[in-house]
Amino acid sequence: MFILPLEFGYKTTQRAWLTFFLVGLMLFIHWRVEINAEKVGEAVARYCASDDGEAFSKLLRRQSQLPDDEDAEYWRCDSVVGLIAGVGDKPGAYDYVLDDDSFAHLDERGQDRLRADLEQQVGKAELYVPRLLQEKLAQPAQSLNPVRMLTATLAHGDWWHVIFNMVFLIAFGCILEVVIGPIAYLGFMFASVLTVGLSYAIATQLNGDTLGLSLGFSGVDFTLLGALLFLMPLAPIKSIVFIGIIPIPMRLGVWVFGLVFLGGQLWFLFEQGPFDESTGVNTLAHAVGGVTGFVLAAWLLRPLKKQLSDLLDRAAVQEWSQR
Template sequence: MLLPLKTDRPQRRTPVVNYTLIGLSVLAFLLTGTQLQQAVDTEPYRFVAQFFLWPESARLSQFITYQFLHADWLHLTGNMVFLYVFGNLVEDRLGKIAYLFFYLSGGVIAGLGHTLTDTAPVLGASGSVAAVTGAYLALFPQSTVTILYILVIIGTFEVSGMALILFRVAQDILFQLNGIGEVAYMAHIAGYFYGFVISMALLMTRLLKREPYDMLALIAQKRRRSEFRKLARSGYQPWEAQKTETKDTQQPLSEQQQRAQTIRENIASAMSRGDLHQAALRYTDLLTVDEKQTLAIDAQLDVANQLMSDQRHDAAARAYENFLTAYNTYHDRAQVQLLLGLLYARYLSQPQRAKELLAAAEPRLKGDEQTLAQRTLKDLD
């Protein structure tokens, strides 16, 4: 048995709605589990069965009620563990009301996927949880998940969140195509699709605030790395100082400059391989040589975001500061100032610098970002 235990992404707020959904599912099982273990032709079973989703005679209410019913403890536990691990963070990003609507509508879409392809009744939160999992893939593709395995021995290991979710999606598709097991795989598949597509649409339309770690950011990073590799193959080396036209005017590099150039080449190599974690580590080495060293605009921002993701707050702050100094006309400068201001306020105990950055960013922010800056400024006073 494999079960997710936790992710490496911190929560900012208590996921009240997700806890409530888990509580309601457990309560529903405690109230109906005994009846579901009885023969199908008994009155207790028939009473509970009216709340299943019956494809050939479905009522609208059944698209909601079936989501809270489970056949046994194993069915319940599997769904609730996945919901706890992934749903807490999705609620944190979407907000309470939006998450509640998203969860229930994900179950409805999953139910429709099942009713269009099968005639057997269905129950369980699997489709809703699949929608949440699809949303998690779009919002946190670069996260790491800790997995509990219970085989001959018991232990844990870590895996990429994207790899785990894509494996589950591929497994459900394979089982659906081969008719393996009496499981509503099409409900899972519809849920995954709905959760991922809706979340990507919210990000692309900016109805949901973008983050440096979401799927769109990952796609942009891959595109930039692809462009960089093309430039590198053509002989372009942005980490080297611009060469003068004649050999007579060139000055020999100092030992410090040579070391900095070597580290910058290592950073560029790591980024061309897509290894942002290694690039960020090498950038911290570069800061020990010269704390004002700055990379190309996209590379500098990628490295700063990676350091923030790795919770290397001091180095992340230095990287963001260097970015703001070098690229003072960057179109999303206010967002970088907001992020750096929050970093100083929440993690580095530098309220004065935090206030300077937030005060500069606040007039150019909008919506939730502006509210966040205003609230943080008020807290710092």
């Protein structure tokens, strides 16, 4: 079963212009990321088809000592150049390649020699290959740069990543922007960017991760959900519940999404740790984002909670009377 939120259950007269501006901005950014990734891929292919690239492939194949019919990720020129040439953390990337089983037979001297060869060949490759825009925008592991925290929030891994985050932004963000105003709305978002970014930097510092990259708006989406969960937990959200492949339209209270999504991420955080290695999901960002939204709303918006409760009661009565 999967629940997809769509929009607030009652009609509002105001438009959430800031929310839709953010949707357009993130779609534009990812369009540029995809164009850049295509250019980088073409540049990697050109390099690997050159004499230098072919020599590099032969070097990797020889060092891996694998049978000709066995496929391994890190003996191919495109795999190694694509991984290393576009990233900022070169030492971490070299370590990642050399830790592959393909090179497990090399002693320390052999590893040092292969690292030197990699550095030389990647230096040549970078004359052909531009740096990935996605990597420029992402928040690197252990980074405390607030600008990268912000750009990482606006960038995404692929189109499905963008689409799902935009669906959740529209479902939870539009009504929150209307009820608290665009300035407070932006304040919640910036608070989310900082708390999620700091938590990611601290977590990667503690576990020694140097290659990880954080991307996506989902931490902010959970902040918006957390704020709504405090302000109006019983407010209806028009949703689609998928049971298998069968979609069923429903109206579900905000508390259901808090229980399923935020509660689920908190459970995963304590059961599996901050990162889901199998899916690449930053569970910590979701949990921290949701808690940030709830705590900030409880601290700053408590007087608004009663007003919203009364408005929702009247909206429910009016809708019932019109049936």
